[in-house]
Amino acid sequence: MGTMWRVATILVFLFGLSLGCDDNDVAAYKVTVRTLWSEETFPKDYPQYRPRAQWSQVFGQSHNTSYALFRIGETARPSVRQFAQTGKLDDLVDEGDDEPKVYDQFSAPAIGKGVGVTENMVFVNGEHSLVSLMARIIPSPDWFVGVDSINLCVDSSWVDEVTLDLDPLDAGAASGLTFTAPRWDTTPPEAVFRHKPRHPNHPASGFYYPQLRELPTIAKVEFTKVTTSRA
Numbered sequence: 001m002g003t004m005w006r007v008a009t010i011l012v013f014l015f016g017l018s019l020g021c022d023d024n025d026v027a028a029y030k031v032t033v034r035t036l037w038s039e040e041t042f043p044k045d046y047p048q049y050r051p052r053a054q055w056s057q058v059f060g061q062s063h064n065t066s067y068a069l070f071r072i073g074e075t076a077r078p079s080v081r082q083f084a085q086t087g088k089l090d091d092l093v094d095e096g097d098d099e100p101k102v103y104d105q106f107s108a109p110a111i112g113k114g115v116g117v118t119e120n121m122v123f124v125n126g127e128h129s130l131v132s133l134m135a136r137i138i139p140s141p142d143w144f145v146g147v148d149s150i151n152l153c154v155d156s157s158w159v160d161e162v163t164l165d166l167d168p169l170d171a172g173a174a175s176g177l178t179f180t181a182p183r184w185d186t187t188p189p190e191a192v193f194r195h196k197p198r199h200p201n202h203p204a205s206g207f208y209y210p211q212l213r214e215l216p217t218i219a220k221v222e223f224t225k226v227t228t229s230r231a
């Protein structure tokens, strides 16, 4: 057993060295968020003015497996609910600064229309190779798009490029059904959930498209490896 363990350790070590996301190896990724919230694709109640359809800043973090920014099916913490409801980042940033499970934090500029693109960079290392991010849908009670823990180190190697399709999520913090509903706090908050054509199953619901099986993709995020180095 002892020998097996040592052999396994040496193999993992060699593999890590040759392929490059060993614990201390650092990689930089460009994060590009493309939003696809057009009136053509999402005609129901498409917000035209005060405010017209747009997006908050994107906020993201790299972290290890002991940490989640948010998780579908779990109640979001207050800083996440606040960002989803108001677009305010201060508490999230402060918490992240103090959190040893978080390696890097970034934000990308807001997009003033439903359809647009924004980008920034994120640093990951072998011990913190997961990335999560969020952007608030404006106007909305507490809806957002997000990524929970995409791993950029796969089979001991940094992923070159990966693109994810994003769906609208609900932070469970406010109970309005429509984009412009007055914001009633949900007390206690509910778990984060994914909007679907019939969920919430109410004709007033902003993403209610009973004739569709799935919602069109409302945003995409692309991670592109830019540099890697050995610390």
Ligand SMILES: *[C@@H]1O[C@H](CO)[C@@H](O)[C@H](O)[C@H]1NC(C)=O
Residues within 6 Å of the ligand: 064, 065, 066, 100, 101
């Ligand atoms: C994540 O990071 C924290 C802080 O450094 C550490 O205590 C924890 O063990 C790490 N989790 C894993 C799975 O390595």
